[in-house]
Amino acid sequence: MSSMEALLKDESTRNIRRLLKVVILITIAGAAVSSRLFSVIPLFMNESPRGLSETILGLGETVTFGSGTGDIGVWKSDDAIVDPWFNFRASKYLVKNGFYNFWDWFDDRTWHPLGRVTGGTLYPGLMVTSGAIYHILRMLSMPVDIRNVCVLLAPAFSGLTALATYLFTKEMKDESAGLLAAAFIGIAPGYISRSVAGSYDNEAIAIFLLMFTFYLWIKALKDGSAFWGALCALFYFYMVAAWGGYVFITNMIPLHAFVLVLMGRYSPRLYVAYTSWFALGTLGSMQVPFVGFLPIRSSEHMAALGVFGLLQLVGFVEFVRYQVPSRQFKTLLKALIFVVFALSSAVLVLLTVSGVIAPWSGRFYSLWDTGYAKIHIPIIASVSEHQPTAWPAFFFDLEMLIWLFPAGVYMCFSTLQDQHVFVIIYAIMASYFAGVMVRLMLTLTPVVCVSAAIALSNILDTYLSIKTPPTPTVGAPGADERKEKKPRVNILSAGKDSIVGIYSKASSIAVIAAFSIYLFVFVLHCTWVTSNAYSSPSVVLASRLPDGSQHIIDDYREAYYWLRKNTPDNAKIMSWWDYGYQIGGMADRTTLVDNNTWNNTHIATVGKAMSSREEVAYPILRQHDVDYVLVIFGGLLGYSGDDINKFLWMIRIAEGVWPEEVKERDFFTPRGEYRVDDGATDTMKNSIMYKMSYYNYQSLFPAGQAQDRVRNAKLPAVGPTLNILDEAFTSENWIVRIYKVKDLDNLGRDHASAAAFDAGKKKSKRTKAGKGAQRKLRVV
Amino acid sequence: HNSPPSDPLSILKDILNNYSKSTPQRTKLIDAFLGFLVITGVLQFAYCVVAGNYPFNAFLAGFSATVGQFVLTASLRIQSNPANKPEFASVSPERAFADFVFCSVILHLFCTNFIN
Numbered sequence: 053m054s055s056m057e058a059l060l061k062d063e064s065t066r067n068i069r070r071l072l073k074v075v076i077l078i079t080i081a082g083a084a085v086s087s088r089l090f091s092v093i094p095l096f097m098n099e100s101p102r103g104l105s106e107t108i109l110g111l112g113e114t115v116t117f118g119s120g121t122g123d124i125g126v127w128k129s130d131d132a133i134v135d136p137w138f139n140f141r142a143s144k145y146l147v148k149n150g151f152y153n154f155w156d157w158f159d160d161r162t163w164h165p166l167g168r169v170t171g172g173t174l175y176p177g178l179m180v181t182s183g184a185i186y187h188i189l190r191m192l193s194m195p196v197d198i199r200n201v202c203v204l205l206a207p208a209f210s211g212l213t214a215l216a217t218y219l220f221t222k223e224m225k226d227e228s229a230g231l232l233a234a235a236f237i238g239i240a241p242g243y244i245s246r247s248v249a250g251s252y253d254n255e256a257i258a259i260f261l262l263m264f265t266f267y268l269w270i271k272a273l274k275d276g277s278a279f280w281g282a283l284c285a286l287f288y289f290y291m292v293a294a295w296g297g298y299v300f301i302t303n304m305i306p307l308h309a310f311v312l313v314l315m316g317r318y319s320p321r322l323y324v325a326y327t328s329w330f331a332l333g334t335l336g337s338m339q340v341p342f343v344g345f346l347p348i349r350s351s352e353h354m355a356a357l358g359v360f361g362l363l364q365l366v367g368f369v370e371f372v373r374y375q376v377p378s379r380q381f382k383t384l385l386k387a388l389i390f391v392v393f394a395l396s397s398a399v400l401v402l403l404t405v406s407g408v409i410a411p412w413s414g415r416f417y418s419l420w421d422t423g424y425a426k427i428h429i430p431i432i433a434s435v436s437e438h439q440p441t442a443w444p445a446f447f448f449d450l451e452m453l454i455w456l457f458p459a460g461v462y463m464c465f466s467t468l469q470d471q472h473v474f475v476i477i478y479a480i481m482a483s484y485f486a487g488v489m490v491r492l493m494l495t496l497t498p499v500v501c502v503s504a505a506i507a508l509s510n511i512l513d514t515y516l517s518i519k520t521p522p523t524p525t526v527g528a529p530g531a532d533e534r535k536e537k538k539p540r541v542n543i544l545s546a547g548k549d550s551i552v553g554i555y556s557k558a559s560s561i562a563v564i565a566a567f568s569i570y571l572f573v574f575v576l577h578c579t580w581v582t583s584n585a586y587s588s589p590s591v592v593l594a595s596r597l598p599d600g601s602q603h604i605i606d607d608y609r610e611a612y613y614w615l616r617k618n619t620p621d622n623a624k625i626m627s628w629w630d631y632g633y634q635i636g637g638m639a640d641r642t643t644l645v646d647n648n649t650w651n652n653t654h655i656a657t658v659g660k661a662m663s664s665r666e667e668v669a670y671p672i673l674r675q676h677d678v679d680y681v682l683v684i685f686g687g688l689l690g691y692s693g694d695d696i697n698k699f700l701w702m703i704r705i706a707e708g709v710w711p712e713e714v715k716e717r718d719f720f721t722p723r724g725e726y727r728v729d730d731g732a733t734d735t736m737k738n739s740i741m742y743k744m745s746y747y748n749y750q751s752l753f754p755a756g757q758a759q760d761r762v763r764n765a766k767l768p769a770v771g772p773t774l775n776i777l778d779e780a781f782t783s784e785n786w787i788v789r790i791y792k793v794k795d796l797d798n799l800g801r802d803h804a805s806a807a808a809f810d811a812g813k814k815k816s817k818r819t820k821a822g823k824g825a826q827r828k829l830r831v832v
Numbered sequence: 833h834n835s836p837p838s839d840p841l842s843i844l845k846d847i848l849n850n851y852s853k854s855t856p857q858r859t860k861l862i863d864a865f866l867g868f869l870v871i872t873g874v875l876q877f878a879y880c881v882v883a884g885n886y887p888f889n890a891f892l893a894g895f896s897a898t899v900g901q902f903v904l905t906a907s908l909r910i911q912s913n914p915a916n917k918p919e920f921a922s923v924s925p926e927r928a929f930a931d932f933v934f935c936s937v938i939l940h941l942f943c944t945n946f947i948n
Binding site (some may be wrong): 275276277278279281282285286319320321323324327328330331332334335336338339345348364367372374 | 847899932934939943
């Protein structure tokens with residue numbers, strides 16, 4: 053045993069240990085990357101005709117749990133699938149047209165009559181990163197397609213996240229805890245869910261930047277070095293350029309500093325680290341056009357500014373105290389600090405109330421007042437990711453980490469240093485936010501990994517120690533006493549022995565074996581969750597046939613490619629905003645609204661058109677130059693994320709703008725049911741959304757037996773008629789239906805009477821057998 | 833409470849005396865620079881209040897350059913203060929100065945970019 057100890061402590065083994073560390077980190081990075089490829093490789097293996105082009109974007113799909121029933125229901129998350137399409141389109145533009153054109157890009161193919169100033173309304177970090185990687189690879193004479201860079205960016209950055217987590221945890225405890233944390237975050241499903249290959253989303257690089265910024269902050273605080281503070285500010289700037297979640301950092305670091313001041317842990321190091329971060333970081337964040345003057349004007353950033361002022365004050369007071377050591381003066385100064393702090397918060401409140409500083413934006417405010425979004429901003433509440441998290445989701449995403457997490461936080465309390473305060477605050481804040489919103493599980497995962505690693509590493513430190521206690525018989529005078537006492541020692545008082553600790557091999561082996569099993573099960577769980585829940589492409593729907601073979605439903609791409617090939621290049625497509633980015637990315641056509649929901653009224657216009665009668669909808673379609681209308685219909689296949697299920701949100705959003713014309717109440721039966729069958733209300737049956745979804749649908753079934761498999765409803769025997777639209781395309785499984793907007797009638801009639809006339813003429817032809825027509829000819 | 837100076841003027845006098853006696857020459861130089869920065873900042877702010885903030889980015893760039901330079905210089909002063917030696921075990925005065933230069937360069941890059 054002692055020879056083993058000597059070997060481990062030997063200077064010459066240091067290199068071996070270093071090598072081991074490098075090998076472990078590389079393995080972790082490899083595991084992190086390979087576990088994210090479940091979604092890409094099966095599509096290679098399928099030997100599908102398109103071959104390599106199957107590395108498609110937007111594979112991310114989140115799973116939420118049917119609350120109450122406990123069974124897993126797969127919900128389409130509206131954000132995760134489609135955002136990558138816009139990012140990809142922007143990256144292509146960047147690579148093709150260069151940086152300056154990208155910066156000034158006015159996109160006239162979205163938000164049709166309005167257009168979008170893209171350069172000023174996006175976070176450019178992701179596109180610039182992939183553009184830089186693309187150009188570097190070309191410089192190294194590896195000409196890779198930009199699409200492959202985009203698809204594989206998230207796995208690559210997850211390796212870097214593992215490294216950043218290692219560094220962060222190393223600052224908290226030691227290297228072994230760091231390696232554990234890196235291994236955890238490499239495969240934890242909570243993070244994989246947003247970073248599988250193909251999810252080319254802002255979160256792909258944001259979590260790496262988050263962890264690395266926090267690491268640099270801790271480093272700056274520990275050393276009191278302005279250099280690390282400046283690096284922290286630079287990575288904060290990168291983070292601001294990459295993700296809107298930078299506000300989390302903007303509030304975490306000031307909160308940490310504030311708590312340290314309250315705990316009486318103010319030190320010159322804190323001043324140096326915080327002020328160098330704040331001065332450079334704020335100025336840096338204002339360079340991003342989308343952020344602009346927000347750091348001065350909006351409430352989310354006021355905490356950082358306030359703590360900056362407070363630290364100046366505290367620093368000045370400390371300085372004066374150093375000059376004049378008088379007790380009376382000190383109390384005076386403490387009172388001064390308090391008064392100034394209270395005064396400045398009062399001024400802040402005053403400025404916010406009077407409107408000089410913008411109040412909390414709805415998205416952030418809804419994190420505090422959880423009922424706010426549902427009442428006031430339906431567009432925020434309509435996204436399934438903005439729902440509260442159910443308990444099983446925590447266990448599903450984090451498995452054993454979720455119960456090691458509180459233990460790790462407790463251990464941070466027991467060795468409370470400046471940096472541990474940070475982990476504690478981060479844990480509390482992130483837990484709250486993850487509880488409020490499913491999507492914010494992502495920011496919780498890193499701190500769970502860190503503190504679980506701290507806890508587990510403490511356990512391993514205790515039980516893996518091969519130290520043997522110094523034998524008590526060495527001391528001569530003590531030995532006699534012990535011998536005399538020995539008969540009296542029984543099992544119960546064994547703890548009173550002078551040597552405290554766990555030195556029995558049996559207990560060590562038992563505990564270590566248990567935790568090894570937990571760790572193996574953790575790996576199995578993560579792999580299972582990743583391959584089953586988080587790696588299903590959302591553009592291509594996969595289903596299983598009774599014999600177990602896989603059946604691919606590819607309606608989305610079928611329809612989008614139809615649009616791409618068979619419509620004029622400047623055709624305008626109207627659809628609900630969920631599909632805006634996909635249409636822009638895959639069909640390459642102009643859309644009216646898309647997932648960047650910056651103009652609520654415009655979305656409400658689309659909602660109004662979808663939810664009103666034909667006579668009302670047609671002028672709206674004409675005014676917006678709409679050529680095609682696209683709806684998603686899952687009734688044939690039982691695909692629940694279709695437009696009829698989203699219809700209520702369209703109505704709500706439209707009602708928010710035109711409460712007189714669109715009324716949600718009208719779409720419910722007198723008993724308050726939302727029905728599509730015979731019992732549906734007239735308003736429902738006459739809305740163009742209903743008509744477009746069920747147009748000609750009954751022709752698939754024997755008469756009177758049309759069945760909607762999502763709503764489990766038997767549809768009316770007579771299908772709806774459409775006067776203002778022509779069916780242009782319906783995909784194989786009826787998921788995507790595209791309608792062409794009719795032109796104005798040649799004779800100036802409205803469409804309903806024109807259609808009625810056409811129908812009547814046909815009937816008269818058949819019955820009168822052309823007699824009248826001949827007579828007319830004779831007269832002329 | 834052996835001799836608490838009750839008169840605010842005498843407190844101030846004490847502070848000044850103590851300061852000029854105990855502060856090294858270099859630190860005084862830094863303090864002079866800090867004073868200059870405070871004056872520049874106050875002047876800019878006063879001008880902004882009087883003349884309006886129309887090119888707001890220009891005002892912000894100029895003002896935050898002063899504020900940023902002030903806190904960076906204050907950090908340098910803290911780090912190079914011998915009394916703070918135990919706090920900054922890994923930062924020698926030379927290292928502190930190099931950090932100061934690094935941070936200032938970044939600050940001025942950001943400011944010149946922001947002022948357009």
